[in-house]
Amino acid sequence: MAEPGEASALEEAEARAVRTRWALLVPAMLVLTIGAAGPLLVMLVYSFLEAGDYGGVEWVFSTDGWVQVFYAYDIFDEEWVAADAHLSIFWRSVKLSVVTTLLALFFGFPTAYFIATRSEKSRNAWLFLITIPFWTNLLIRTFAMMEVIRNEGVVNSVLIGIGLIDEPIQILYTDTAIALGMVYVYLPLMVLPIYASMEKFDFRLVEAAYDLYATRLRVLWRVILPLVKPGIVAGSILVFIPSLGAYVTPRVLGGGKNMMLGNLIELQFGQGRNWPLGAALSITLLVLVMVALLFYVRAAQRGSSGHG
Numbered sequence: 001m002a003e004p005g006e007a008s009a010l011e012e013a014e015a016r017a018v019r020t021r022w023a024l025l026v027p028a029m030l031v032l033t034i035g036a037a038g039p040l041l042v043m044l045v046y047s048f049l050e051a052g053d054y055g056g057v058e059w060v061f062s063t064d065g066w067v068q069v070f071y072a073y074d075i076f077d078e079e080w081v082a083a084d085a086h087l088s089i090f091w092r093s094v095k096l097s098v099v100t101t102l103l104a105l106f107f108g109f110p111t112a113y114f115i116a117t118r119s120e121k122s123r124n125a126w127l128f129l130i131t132i133p134f135w136t137n138l139l140i141r142t143f144a145m146m147e148v149i150r151n152e153g154v155v156n157s158v159l160i161g162i163g164l165i166d167e168p169i170q171i172l173y174t175d176t177a178i179a180l181g182m183v184y185v186y187l188p189l190m191v192l193p194i195y196a197s198m199e200k201f202d203f204r205l206v207e208a209a210y211d212l213y214a215t216r217l218r219v220l221w222r223v224i225l226p227l228v229k230p231g232i233v234a235g236s237i238l239v240f241i242p243s244l245g246a247y248v249t250p251r252v253l254g255g256g257k258n259m260m261l262g263n264l265i266e267l268q269f270g271q272g273r274n275w276p277l278g279a280a281l282s283i284t285l286l287v288l289v290m291v292a293l294l295f296y297v298r299a300a301q302r303g304s305s306g307h308g
Contacts, residue, residue, distance in 0.1 A: 040283075040286065042279075043279040043282045043283055044279070044283060045279075046065075046275055046276055046278075046279035047065045047066060047276055047279035047280040047282075047283055048061055048062065048063065048065070048066075048276070049061065049062060049065070049275075049276050050062040050064065050276065051064070051065070051273070051274045051275060051276050051277070052273070052275070054273060055273040055275065056275060057275050057276060062276065064276060064277075065274075065276030065277045065279060065280040066280045067080070068083065068086075068274070068276075068277045068280070069083070069086060069277065069280050069281060069284060070082065070083055070086065070087070071083055072085075072086075086264070086281075089259050089260060089261060089263075089264050090261065092175065092258070092259075092260060093244055093260040093261040094244070094288075095175075096175060096178055096179050096182065096243065096260065097182075097240050097243040097244045098240070099179050100179055100182040100183050100186065100239060100240075100243045101190075101236050101239045101240045101243065103179065103183045104183050104186055104187050104189075104190040104235070104236075104239045105190060105232065105235070105236060105239075107183070107187060107190075108187055108190035108191040108194060108235060109190075109194055109232070111130070111191050112190075112191050112192075112194035112195040112198055112231075113194075113198060113224075114126075115127065115130075115191075115195055115198075116195055116198035116199055116201065117203070127192075127195070130188050130191050130192065131188060131192075133184075133185075133188060134188060138185060138248050138249075139248055139252070141184065141185055142181055142185065142248055142249050142252045142253065143252065145177075145180065145181045145184050145185075145253065146172065146181075146252060146253060149171040149172055149177055149180060149253075150171075150172045151168035151170065151172065152168070153172075155169075155171065156168040156169060156171075172253065172255070173253070173254060173255035173257065173258065174254075174258065175254075175258055177253040177254065178246075178249060178250050178253050178254050178258060178260070180253075181249040181252075181253040182243050182246055182249050185249060186238075186239045186242060186243060187239075189235060189238040189239050189242075190235035190236070190238070190239050191235070192235070193231040193232075193234040193235040193238065194228060194231040194232055194235050195231070196231055197227070197228040197229075197230055197231025197232075198228050198231065201224070201227055201228060205223055205227075206219055206223060206224065209222075209223050233296055234296070236296075237292060237293065237295075237296040240292055241289050241292055241293075244260075244261065244285065244288060244289065244292070245260075245261060245262045245285055245289070246260055246262055247260075247262035247263060247266060250262065250263055251263055261281065261284075261285050262285075264281060265278050265281045265282055265285070266278075268281060
């Protein structure tokens with residue numbers, strides 16, 4: 001049994017350690033508060049103010065910004081009608097984000113499986129090749145994709161050269177171009193989490209399934225996918241969230257007419273000079289991201305409880 005003096009010294013040492021940990025945590029909390037929570041709070045406040053005549057806001061409480069997210073005022077009929085343009089952009093953003101995620105999974109899963117089944121010496125080299133695109137600016141990568149899919153680009157030149165088409169296929173400035181560009185940009189974010197799950201996978205389970213006369217498709221569906229599900233979910237979220245708020249890729253490959261949420265928000269803060277609407281759209285985007293994260297957390301919990 002510890003003496004009273006020793007117990008007091010131990011308690012004081014533990015309290016000192018707790019104070020030290022809190023002191024070390026304060027800088028990070030300040031950065032998160034000022035750099036993340038602060039701007040979000042400003043956007044939330046702006047969304048409930050009136051728009052200024054030449055940009056900015058008037059410090060008068062108003063819910064017009066939120067109303068204009070879904071409704072627009074018709075000056076001819078003098079009534080509020082559904083904001084079809086906003087709803088169309090919402091739908092395009094979600095649709096392209098889902099398509100991008102599915103395509104990234106379609107190409108990323110086999111890539112991760114290929115890397116995970118290589119020898120330990122060669123895995124690092126393959127991972128190095130996967131991470132090379134991150135060394136280049138996003139805008140440069142987007143312009144590189146433009147050179148590939150434009151009318152005089154690599155794809156159309158090859159198809160014309162081998163005689164499959166007579167005239168260039170219009171890919172650039174379409175939703176297809178935006179989806180291809182985002183898949184190219186965000187594909188590594190899908191490959192790396194799936195690879196991290198597959199690296200821990202015991203491939204003897206696959207051999208055991210084959211010994212039990214399971215088909216390749218059944219092995220994939222009943223053995224591999226359930227065990228690497230956390231990596232698939234994590235990669236899907238890492239691709240879906242930035243795709244939902246993408247700005248550069250839709251602006252360059254969409255030509256300004258195929259806008260997504262990020263472009264619509266920038267338009268309101270720029271040429272539209274409607275800061276409350278832009279702020280309300282920003283919070284709406286945040287809500288969509290939070291819903292996606294909630295889905296990720298629940299899916300991860302189901303995966304861990306089912307295979308833990």
